[in-house]
Amino acid sequence: MKRKDFIKTTATFATATALVPLSSCKGDKEKVIKETEPLVVRKNWAGNYTYKAKNLYEPNTVEELQGLIKRLQTQKALGSCHCFNNIADSPLNQISTKNLKGVLGIDTESMTVTVGAGTKYGDFAPELHERGYAVHNLASLPHISVAGACATATHGSGVSNGNLATAVSGLELVSGNGDIIRLNREEDENMLYAAVVNLGALGIIAKVTLDIEKTFEVRQDVFQNLPLESLKENFDAILSGGYSVSLFTDWQDDLISQVWVKRKVDDQIEELGNDYFGAIAAERNLHPITELSSENCTEQMGVPGPWYDRLPHFKMGFTPSSGEELQSEFFVPKEMALAAILALEKRREEIYPQLMITEIRTIAADNLWMSPCYQQDCVAIHFTWKQNPKEVGELITMIEKELEPFEYRPHWGKLFSISPSILASRYEKLPEFIALCKKLDPDGKFKNDYLNLNIYS
Structure with a gap:
């Protein structure tokens, strides 16, 4: 069987549509696509899903992110567009984390690195190696954002290796009321376990702290x-x-x-x-x-x-x-x-x-x-x-x-058709997770069709 159409790299079922370049995910160069302007068609990485959100915001700082979350009523974080379903879509507003990136600090005593949420693994891994350090694992593609990969439990491989989210030792997220919530493993272990694989339901991640080890x-x-x-x-x-x-x-x-x-x-x-x-x-x-x-x-x-x-x-x-x-x-x-x-x-x-x-x-x-x-x-x-x-x-x-x-x-970010009731039965912590969602997002700002079907129903 011929597979010449396979690209060089390699939930609810989403309807496929015509392909567009990856750059279309970025929208135009302004920080926001206004509702009064013609809607810019934006798709995910593979082109099978067209985002329905009318507005795209691209904050440059955490303070700008806080301001957007406070002001907007319905919103969703958008990472590197590598999901195949509607998990990152919103009825109205998307907030891209692409400008919240880069290595923000390496702590050699605690053996951690802190990066902006929109940082892709491929962006900081060479720098980390040059400074003598490594993270424990990587996915097949290094072009995915740290926050997005961890929020969906994306993984590498190895019988002794946890998924990429297991390296998270700290998070900084902005909740539904615009407050910054800081969590770390030493002081908030159980809360961190709840918040790392968050499916975008708790808020928008601003910074991620990862465990590191000596390079190899x-x-x-x-x-x-x-x-x-x-x-x-x-x-x-x-x-x-x-x-x-x-x-x-x-x-x-x-x-x-x-x-x-x-x-x-x-x-x-x-x-x-x-x-x-x-x-x-x-x-x-x-x-x-x-x-x-x-x-x-x-x-x-x-x-x-x-x-x-x-x-x-x-x-x-x-x-x-x-x-x-x-x-x-x-x-x-x-x-x-x-x-x-x-x-x-x-x-x-x-x-x-x-x-x-x-x-x-x-x-x-x-x-x-x-x-x-x-x-x-x-x-x-x-x-x-x-x-x-x-x-x-x-x-x-x-x-x-x-x-x-x-x-x-x-996998949370890929195509599936499992019924919500069966899915719920497979996650014993789901009731507690929903309670945490309501606490951090009391007005339901981060809800979307995906969460309403697969989590809240």
Whole structure:
């Protein structure tokens, strides 16, 4: 099956529309698009969702952000536009955090870095490395904003690595009445656990403080054609074979197309050889879809490099453009993951015609109230689809039905069709989270269609 249309990188189902450049997400150069002016069409990164908000504000300071929140009655934070549904939309006003960016300070005693909410991981990671530090993990793409990634529990990979939000040791957010709320792990641990994965419901994040560690190097080895039988027999060992491990499959045969093994470089590291549980070492750098160019992928072939240039699948220096894709992702408890994968394997004839690629990764348990990995180690099954909304919507519904016995939780920022009642039953802290939302946003300024359906209903 040809996949030439796959881009160089890689909830409620949203209707797909025509593509526009990523710059359209930014609106015009003014701080606000006024209601009296012609509406500037703005879409998300992939172009499948058109924002309905009429006004776009771009504050340059936290004080400006406070003023907007006090003045506006209905509003929503907008990050890097990488969500595939309406989580960041508003009936009337969006407030972009893109100008609230940059490294605001590194505390070498507490081992933390504080950044503006709109900062993208790719913006500050090289600087952090140059100063001798690192964050524990990164997502596949480094082009996502810190606040947005943490608010939706976006993740990297690794059996011992929590999602990106687990690195948050402090937050500064502006509540519905315009007050600044400052939280830190030492003094407000339980409140922080409630507020990090916030879905944009508690306020707008202004600053984020992240745990850091000493910088490290990573090598990346890729293997091809892992037999499905080997995955069945060695599932835990395969996914535990590196600091971060990703499996890629197109569901077309009894093989896992590729296994990406990322390992920290130290004196004890050993060569993996040419065989990884039956998968054969690649002879060149690969794209997750083998027939596509690996030009924009991070270096492989066991060549060591800094953490920020190996943990993502795609290079920091490559800015992704809009692309014809849709995404959905489902988290299942790690102990149920193999059975869940095998259940989907039986439906592969239906899946692969609409699929670009599936990635399977592990994420460690956390204590963040609204995280899909709340108090359970998870395996995430991620689908990158062709941008055919009707067909993909039907497949998502089918996949969720197959995953129902495995108590799946969808990624908050991607496409899903789970009923609100079932979704609510999967989050034991939801009633407490809603109570906190009402406390920090008593007038419902941050409510939108997404929250009304998936949280408040």
